[in-house]
Amino acid sequence: MSRVLVIGCGGVASVAIQKCCQVDEVFTEMCIASRTKEKCDALVEKLKGKTKTVLTTARVDADDADQLIELINRYKPDLVMNIALPYQDLTIMDACLACGVNYMDTANYEPEDTDDPEWRAIYEKRCKEEGFSAYFDYSWQWAYRKKFEDAGLTALLGCGFDPGVTQAYCAYALKHEFDQIDTIDILDCNGGDHGYAFATNFNPEINLREVSAPGSYWEDGHWVEIPPMDIKREYNFDQVGDKDMYLLHHEEIESLAKTIPGVKRIRFFMTFGQSYLDHMRCLEDVGMLSTTPIQYNGQEIVPIQFLKALLPDPASLGPRTKGKTNIGCIFTGVKDGKEKTYYIYNVCDHQECYHEVGSQAISYTTGVPAMCGALMMLTGKWIRPGVYTVEEFDPDPFLDALDRYGLPRSESYDPKLVD
Ligand code: NDP
Numbered sequence: 001m002s003r004v005l006v007i008g009c010g011g012v013a014s015v016a017i018q019k020c021c022q023v024d025e026v027f028t029e030m031c032i033a034s035r036t037k038e039k040c041d042a043l044v045e046k047l048k049g050k051t052k053t054v055l056t057t058a059r060v061d062a063d064d065a066d067q068l069i070e071l072i073n074r075y076k077p078d079l080v081m082n083i084a085l086p087y088q089d090l091t092i093m094d095a096c097l098a099c100g101v102n103y104m105d106t107a108n109y110e111p112e113d114t115d116d117p118e119w120r121a122i123y124e125k126r127c128k129e130e131g132f133s134a135y136f137d138y139s140w141q142w143a144y145r146k147k148f149e150d151a152g153l154t155a156l157l158g159c160g161f162d163p164g165v166t167q168a169y170c171a172y173a174l175k176h177e178f179d180q181i182d183t184i185d186i187l188d189c190n191g192g193d194h195g196y197a198f199a200t201n202f203n204p205e206i207n208l209r210e211v212s213a214p215g216s217y218w219e220d221g222h223w224v225e226i227p228p229m230d231i232k233r234e235y236n237f238d239q240v241g242d243k244d245m246y247l248l249h250h251e252e253i254e255s256l257a258k259t260i261p262g263v264k265r266i267r268f269f270m271t272f273g274q275s276y277l278d279h280m281r282c283l284e285d286v287g288m289l290s291t292t293p294i295q296y297n298g299q300e301i302v303p304i305q306f307l308k309a310l311l312p313d314p315a316s317l318g319p320r321t322k323g324k325t326n327i328g329c330i331f332t333g334v335k336d337g338k339e340k341t342y343y344i345y346n347v348c349d350h351q352e353c354y355h356e357v358g359s360q361a362i363s364y365t366t367g368v369p370a371m372c373g374a375l376m377m378l379t380g381k382w383i384r385p386g387v388y389t390v391e392e393f394d395p396d397p398f399l400d401a402l403d404r405y406g407l408p409r410s411e412s413y414d415p416k417l418v419d
Helices: 013-020 039-046 064-077 086-099 117-130 145-150 164-177 204-214 251-259 272-287 302-311 348-356 360-379 395-405
Strands: 003-006 028-032 055-059 079-082 102-105 154-157 178-191 215-219 222-226 233-238 243-247 264-269 295-296 297-300 324-335 336-349 386-389 410-412
Touching: 003 013, 013 028, 013 039, 013 348, 013 360, 028 064, 039 055, 055 064, 055 386, 055 395, 064 086, 079 086, 079 360, 086 102, 086 360, 102 360, 145 386, 154 360, 164 178, 164 251, 164 324, 164 336, 164 395, 178 251, 204 264, 204 302, 215 243, 215 251, 222 410, 233 264, 233 410, 251 264, 251 386, 297 302, 324 360, 336 348, 336 360, 348 360, 360 395
Parallel strands: 003 028, 003 079, 028 055, 079 102, 102 154, 154 386, 178 264
Antiparallel strands: 178 324, 215 222, 215 264, 233 243, 243 264, 295 297, 324 336, 336 410
């Protein structure tokens, strides 16, 4: 028996909500609240007669902590699932603290306005001290640790696939497969084809910011930063085939560098097709990825937000996308005095996702872990006062839930390594 407030009703949230409704013995009541209430109402309509979960909807501007506090106090949930955008993480955490409610999200905080001088000063100091320049990092949310501890509340950060499941894979490898993990390569392959020359699989603004940023990896206790797309490798992915992949900065590297003892190197690779890269480079060259507002015909326009309005809505890619994703982690290390390698990954089929929940696999592979993370919290398995990333909890019940609810693991003890 639980009451859950979900904030956001986009591509990822709509999968998470549908999956929660499949587990209606735990998710007994749910309020879906977002900026555009009509999207929440439409999803409730779609779910009518398919679940015992009692669903309600609300309109909320999650940038406004007072509106959130009013909604949380009115609905009195056991858990707030933040599946809006990373921009709202801090206001939603503040509201959860004010109301005494547990919190979870799928991506770490980044500001909407990266020109804000107050944020910029902190950001530039962090770039110098830490050695990576991504706009997103954990420092803002880790700063809430003591507040959540003192309030006896749990905040679970980044419970999608990557971040999220990839960290559970690391915790699982450390618990069952290795005494010492030396290297981790996280490989995110999307072998899907949506037929458009250019589209993003999740929120275009967040996606393009991530991909156009410098790459970085963790080696021998420090960050190594490289120009965007500077390191390219080819890998033959199970059930997908050969793909080009590029080294990116990714948020889970930051937490894993702290939580996996003695790890020597952590890298993250994502596959991209040539058409995607050519379009992105061109858009960047003409200034369309900029977050700095410009004046156009007497109106203020943020180029990347205007671009988002032109691109296909990621939620509309479901029926068109064919192929599979393959996301997982390759480890090297030592067990019982012997060197070993281990690969754990999930393969997910875009069309199977579409037939089950009406979405492509990127939303599915994020929404299912969000539901499973909420399930861990609501059943008391992942409740501990403070602010935590996924690898800090027991991976076993979470991976069992993923196996059961649509993202089963595959394993290899003889994987090809990435050079
Ligand atoms: P979408 O843009 O599809 O959906 C975002 C939702 O949040 C929309 O319903 C939007 O409302 C709502 N929203 C935005 N701003 C506000 C606000 N101020 N107040 C209330 N609601 C708001 O994004 P996705 O579903 O693709 O992504 C959701 C999250 O998942 C993001 O944080 C993304 O970074 C993360 N993600 C994580 C991954 C992982 O593996 N960990 C992978 C992919 C995504 P409206 O409909 O009005 O626009």
